Amino acid sequence: xxxxxxxxxxxxxxxxxxxxxxxxxxxxxxxxxxxxxxxxxxxxxxxxxxxxxxxxxxxxxxxxxxxxxxxxxxxxxxxxxxxxxxxxxxxxxxxxxxxxxxxxxxxxxxxxxxxxxxxxxxxxxxxxxxxxxxxxxxxxxxxxxxxxxxxxxxxxxxxxxxxxxxxxxxxxxxxxxxxxxxxxxxxxxxxxxxxxxxxxxxxxxxxxxxxxxxxxxxxxxxxxxxxxxxxxxxxxxxxxxxxxxxxxxxxxxxxxxxxxxxxxxxxxxxxxxxxxxxxxxxxxxxxxxxxxxxxxxxxxxxxxxxxxxxxxxxxxxxxxxxxxxxxxxxxxxxxxxxxxxxxxxxxxxxxxxxxxxxxxxxxxxxxxxxxxxxxxxxxxxxxxxxxxxxxxxxxxxxxxxxxxxxxxxxxxxxxxxxxxxxxxxxxxxxxxxxxxxxxxxxxxxxxxxxxxxxxxxxxxxxxxxxxxxxxxxxxxxxxxxxxxxxxxxxxxxxxxxxxxxxxxxxxxxxxxxxxxxxxxxxxxxxxxxxxxxxxxxxxxxxxxxxxxxxxxxxxxxxxxxxxxxxxxxxxxxxxxxxxxxxxxxxxxxxxxxxxx
RNA sequence: GCACCCAUAGCUCAGCUGGAUAGAGUGCUGCCCUCCGAAGGCAGAGGUCAUAGGUUCGAAUCCUAUUGGGUGCGCCA
Numbered sequence: 001x002x003x004x005x006x007x008x009x010x011x012x013x014x015x016x017x018x019x020x021x022x023x024x025x026x027x028x029x030x031x032x033x034x035x036x037x038x039x040x041x042x043x044x045x046x047x048x049x050x051x052x053x054x055x056x057x058x059x060x061x062x063x064x065x066x067x068x069x070x071x072x073x074x075x076x077x078x079x080x081x082x083x084x085x086x087x088x089x090x091x092x093x094x095x096x097x098x099x100x101x102x103x104x105x106x107x108x109x110x111x112x113x114x115x116x117x118x119x120x121x122x123x124x125x126x127x128x129x130x131x132x133x134x135x136x137x138x139x140x141x142x143x144x145x146x147x148x149x150x151x152x153x154x155x156x157x158x159x160x161x162x163x164x165x166x167x168x169x170x171x172x173x174x175x176x177x178x179x180x181x182x183x184x185x186x187x188x189x190x191x192x193x194x195x196x197x198x199x200x201x202x203x204x205x206x207x208x209x210x211x212x213x214x215x216x217x218x219x220x221x222x223x224x225x226x227x228x229x230x231x232x233x234x235x236x237x238x239x240x241x242x243x244x245x246x247x248x249x250x251x252x253x254x255x256x257x258x259x260x261x262x263x264x265x266x267x268x269x270x271x272x273x274x275x276x277x278x279x280x281x282x283x284x285x286x287x288x289x290x291x292x293x294x295x296x297x298x299x300x301x302x303x304x305x306x307x308x309x310x311x312x313x314x315x316x317x318x319x320x321x322x323x324x325x326x327x328x329x330x331x332x333x334x335x336x337x338x339x340x341x342x343x344x345x346x347x348x349x350x351x352x353x354x355x356x357x358x359x360x361x362x363x364x365x366x367x368x369x370x371x372x373x374x375x376x377x378x379x380x381x382x383x384x385x386x387x388x389x390x391x392x393x394x395x396x397x398x399x400x401x402x403x404x405x406x407x408x409x410x411x412x413x414x415x416x417x418x419x420x421x422x423x424x425x426x427x428x429x430x431x432x433x434x435x436x437x438x439x440x441x442x443x444x445x446x447x448x449x450x451x452x453x454x455x456x457x458x459x460x461x462x463x464x465x466x467x468x469x470x471x472x473x474x475x476x477x478x479x480x481x482x483x484x485x486x487x488x489x490x491x492x493x494x495x496x497x498x499x500x501x502x503x504x505x506x507x508x509x510x511x512x513x514x515x516x517x518x519x520x521x522x523x524x525x526x527x528x529x530x531x532x533x534x535x536x537x538x539x540x541x542x543x544x545x546x547x548x549x550x551x552x553x554x555x556x557x558x559x560x561x562x563x564x565x566x567x568x569x570x571x572x573x574x575x576x577x578x579x580x581x582x583x584x585x586x587x588x589x590x591x592x593x594x595x596x
Numbered sequence: 597g598c599a600c601c602c603a604u605a606g607c608u609c610a611g612c613u614g615g616a617u618a619g620a621g622u623g624c625u626g627c628c629c630u631c632c633g634a635a636g637g638c639a640g641a642g643g644u645c646a647u648a649g650g651u652u653c654g655a656a657u658c659c660u661a662u663u664g665g666g667u668g669c670g671c672c673a
Contacts, residue, residue, distance in 0.1 A: 047614095054616065064615065067653065077653080101616045102653065147673070187673045277673090307669050308597035320670070331599055331669090338671040345673045373600050374668040397601075399666090441609075444601060446666085448608075457635050462621085464635085472633075479632070514612095521612055533610060537620080547637055556632050595635085 016120040016128065017516035019061065022093070022107065023050040026063050029087040038083050040073050050107075052514060059096065059106035060510060067103040077103030114509040115497040121512060121575040122489050126582040129516040133523055134175030140356050141167045143367035144264065144271075145182040148256040149193045151220055152263040152422040155369070158447065159398045160422075161438040161588070163367045164269045165528035166396070168586045173523035178361070179272045185253050186277035186348055192216065193256070194249035195241070200225025201248070205234055220259075224252050263422045268431050268588050275355070280348045289354040289386065290336060290347065298324040298385055304332065323350070328381035346375075350382045357387045364393045365526060370444070373397050394526055396443050404450035429454050432589045436463040439532045439587055457595075462536045466580060467592045469539035472546060473577040474593040476557045480570055485563050487570055495567035504545055504555060505572055511541050515579050519586075528586065535583045542576050 026048060033039040048069070053062040066081035073080065078099060085097035085105055096108035121128045143163025146156045163179070171177045184190075196216040199209035204225040211217045228236070228251065236244045257274070264271065280286055293299050302322045306315045321337040323346070336347040356364055364383060368375070376395045383393040403410035403420060410420070425434055428451055437454050440462055441447040457464045480487045500506070515534070522530040549556040557573050559565045581591045 049612095049615090051612070051615085054618090058616075062616085067615080070653070104616065184673055189673060304670060312670085315670085318670075322670095335670055340671070342671085344671075349673090370601075371667060372673095376600070397667090399601085445609080446602090465621095468633095468635085476632070518612080525613070530610095530612085533620090537610095540620080543636090546632085550629095550631055550634095550637075553632085558632060560632095595633090 016117060016124065017131070017520070018109075018113070018117060018513045019050050019052075019517045022061055022109075023048070023063075025088065025091055025093070026050060026065055026084070029084055030065060030069070032087055033080075033083055039069070039075070039080070043069055043072055045069075052510070053104075053106060056507060056510070058100060058104075059098070060109045061107045063105045063107065064103075066099070066105060070103065081105050111501060111506065112498065114506050114513070115500065117513050118497055118500075118509055118571055118575045119493055121578055122493050122571060125489070125578055126585055128578060129519045129582055130172055130174075131516065131520060131523075132174040133520055134170060134173050136174060136176055137362040138176045138178065138360060139170055139363040139365060140178045140180055140359075140361040141170070141365045141367070142180045142182055142356075144260075144269075145184065146260060147184045147189055148253045148260060149189050149216060150218055150256065151259050154401055154403060154420045154422065154425050154449070157267065157422050157425055157434065158401050158438045159367050159369065160264060160267055160269050161435045162396070162398055162443055162528065164267075165435070165439055165531075165587050166365070166367075166526055168588060169519070169523050169528045169531065170526075172586055173519060175363075175523075179270070180356075181271045181274045182352060183253075183257065183274055183276045183278075186281055187345060190249050190253055190278075191245065193252050194245055197221050197224045197228065197252040198236075198241075198244065198248055201228040201232075202237065204229040205237060207237070221252075224255050227251075227255065266426050266431065267422065268435065275352060277348050277352065280351050280355075285355065286343060286347050286351040289351040292354065293323060293350070293382075293385055296385060298327060299336070300324060302333065304335070323378070323382070325378045325381035328384040330377040330381045334378045346378065349379065350386070353379065353383050353393070354386045357383065357391050361391060364391055366393065366395045367443075368395060368397055370397045370399045396526060398443050399441075399446045401438070402446060402448050404448055405452065410451075425449075433463050436466075436532060436587055436589050439529050442527060442529045462532065463589075465543070466535045466539040466584070468595055469542045470577055470580045470584075470591050471593060471595045473542070473573045473580075476570060476573055480558055480566060483558065483560075485558070485566055485570070487567070487574070489574065492567055492571040492574055495571055496564060497568050497571055499565060499568050500572060502555060504548055505569070508541055508545055508572055508576065511538055512575055512579055515582070531583050531586050535580060535587075538576065538579060538583075542573075 027045055030039065030043070030045060030048070034041050034043065045065075048063065048065045050061050050063045053059055063084075065084060066077040069075075069080055070077040081099040081103055085099060088094045088097050088105075088107065093110055093113050094107055095110045096106075098106045098108075100106050124130075141163055143166075144152075144156060144160045146152055152160070167177045167179050192215060196211070199211055199215065200221045202225070203209040203222070228248065231251070236248070261271075290299060300322055301319055303317045303319050304322070306312070318339060320335045320339070322333040323336050325334050326332065334346055335344055336350070338344055353364065366379065376397070379395060380393050383391060429437075433454050437449060438447065453461060454463065455461075457468075477487050500509075515538075518530060518534045522528060545555065557566065557569045559569065584591045
């Protein structure tokens with residue numbers, strides 16, 4: 001959902017996004033050309049872009065202005081490009097402007113631009129790249145929302161990490177973010193939990209548990225049974241289910257949620273709000289949400305067509321209460337009541353999302369497992385109807401994680417109780433590694449998680465590679481300090497950075513300049529994985545520069561006996577470190593200063 | 597049958613919401629340690645971006661169809 005921003009606020013808050021700065025320069029130049037009559041007035045400049053060129057040999061930045069304006073202006077791209085180039089050359093920041101290819105204008109920037117950029121990076125620290133893109137609007141990110149029937153397993157981890165990183169990314173780009181967990185404690189599965197826990201309670205009282213088919217067999221319920229015994233002694237043993245079900249259910253659910261909160265904390269995820277499905281029942285909230293839809297003529301009694309080609313055997317036409325989701329883009333209308341008159345799961349979901357709309361959020365994001373892909377359209381339809389199209393809902397589907405150990409697939413069986421828990425993963429791989437690796441794929445692609453590879457210390461492990469770059473930089477800082485060089489950010493800022501003129505060093509600065517732009521793109525698309533990939537590239541460039549120092553000692557960061565030069569070069573390294581720390585911060589990964 | 601997601605180098609994947617000669621890692625081939633850290637470095641080979649059309653100055657990217665894979669499709673959440 002791209003948002004148009006007034007120029008003034010952009011300049012105040014996003015001081016050092018070079019790409020938007022130069023784009024504004026290009027736009028201003030085009031306005032001048034229009035004022036002079038070189039270009040027709042009133043052209044739509046929205047499609048004018050300033051981007052990094054694919055090949056660095058083409059220059060520092062490229063703009064497509066001449067090509068996108070050729071048709072609406074009725075002029076040849078070459079004519080526009082030449083005029084624009086001449087106009088841009090009047091700005092001190094532009095050192096060169098060459099027309100190339102089909103009409104690209106390649107810009108070379110004055111080295112002082114890069115030097116300013118490095119100073120800005122050091123000044124702003126890990127706030128470098130922060131923006132006002134979200135304009136302080138309120139966004140609700142709902143994620144994890146695992147059923148409170150057991151500890152979190154590895155399948156939940158990716159959703160948790162993704163949601164948390166997305167929340168951090170949005171906060172970094174100017175959104176007011178609420179992280180929310182929807183507790184599915186209103187359905188039959190929590191009754192199953194209660195019955196399973198009750199068997200463990202009998203076990204704690206010295207009786208033989210009967211873990212019947214359909215109950216949860218996992219050992220994690222044994223402590224729950226013991227806790228029940230501590231609370232109730234033997235008093236529930238001879239009671240019928242009708243007496244204990246509600247109490248045991250609430251008790252067990254609460255313990256499971258405590259467990260889940262703990263698991264999330266281990267991963268470094270803190271929720272702002274926990275919402276309960278159960279709490280929606282009996283309050284009239286579900287009825288109110290349905291009535292709201294009814295008032296729009298979107299609720300009716302009707303009979304659904306059976307799915308074609310694959311009709312369930314026990315299918316029979318049945319009149320049901322339906323939500324006319326097709327009026328808001330869905331393929332078929334969806335039932336909100338079961339045949340026994342109770343709500344379907346969809347009804348409380350509608351009420352829950354209505355509640356989020358009512359709480360005043362400007363945008364909603366749901367993070368679902370890929371197996372819930374079938375609910376995307378109906379959920380969007382519901383939010384569209386409930387908010388009169390005001391509140392956009394983006395739903396990100398998280399694909400499966402395939403576990404590997406020694407290159408072999410690692411099978412999980414829920415029934416045998418041998419699933420890999422979140423705790424297992426974090427204990428073996430560590431929270432930082434787990435988080436980073438989970439973000440090295442886009443959310444809609446399946447991800448392989450190999451316990452051996454993620455702990456490997458080599459170049460093909462992106463976590464290590466990025467951390468290693470930061471550690472190297474800190475190693476330089478330590479060495480410089482030992483050599484008596486002042487490497488505080490203040491004194492680096494005071495250093496004469498303009499002596500950095502080597503093409504490799506300016507290329508490094510160019511990569512740093514991409515950070516604010518990358519963050520913006522990642523945020524607009526709700527794609528935190530882009531941050532992880534950028535960090536890998538940044539680290540790779542840094543390692544490359546480091547290695548060139550092996551052959552060309554003038555590229556080393558510490559120049560013996562030349563404090564001024566050393567400080568300038570260290571300022572560059574320190575800037576890289578700042579961006580790595582900012583990026584890792586978005587991913588929720590702790591930067592390390594030393595490899596062990 | 598329908599909907600959604602996916603298809604890019606031998607393998608695992610990026611690819612900037614339409615830009616220039618499609619990029620990394622890994623694997624393969626060949627070089628390189630007296631070196632701020634070789635847990636590496638440099639270079640090379642490797643592509644019909646699943647297929648066929650369309651849209652336009654320009655398509656891996658957008659549209660249509662087809663093929664192949666995944667997920668889901670009333671009384672489970």
